[in-house]
Amino acid sequence: DTEVTQTPKHLVMGMTNKKSLKCEQHMGHRAMYWYKQKAKKPPELMFVYSYEKLSINESVPSRFSPECPNSSLLNLHLHALQPEDSALYLCASSRTSGRAKTDTQYFGPGTRLTVL
């Protein structure tokens, strides 16, 4: 079973709203990732959690705040977003800590975010 689930599937929010994206996996993976993907572009890495600790933050603005409550869950808290933040947000997980070239990342279906 290589399933990563994400909720919600779609989200529309205003620039003053606070919302959260959720990601869950039950594969026993110890690394989890957030990616942002704009239309017709490849995914861009935002954050990596390894053993529930933030290991990589790719200079993402503070209006995006990740959280990893346990090894199966990953949240992305959103606050004061801009219209240019509208994108597909993908969550992924991998078996080991993200410290191995062999890691295969398994992706969820994504959340399509629209910021008005």
Added chain:
Amino acid sequence: AQKVTQAQTEISVVEKEDVTLDCVYETRDTTYYLFWYKQPPSGELVFLIRRNSFDEQNEISGRYSWNFQKSTSSFNFTITASQVVDSAVYFCALSEDSGAGSYQLTFGKGTKLSVIP
């Protein structure tokens, strides 16, 4: 710096035709891993294959086959007898050392495949 090039931005084929998606990569690592992912219109990135740099055997999985040529730094993907369900964006990716022992994926820009019935 590591780079993945997918020169074909969009390809259209008629159903049942064969199609090859090209991927060329650059790396200074002697050991590296290459991946192909499929992204249908629904958005999910579906893992297709992982190949390490020491294994140059071609791989076949049903209608899918992969040709890894280390001498030309290419990892091409062929779909035989294409079907409408194969319509998607396909990404080639390279596992890259991001420093401090962590690795992340470097994606190509993707090739959009349209299979016309």
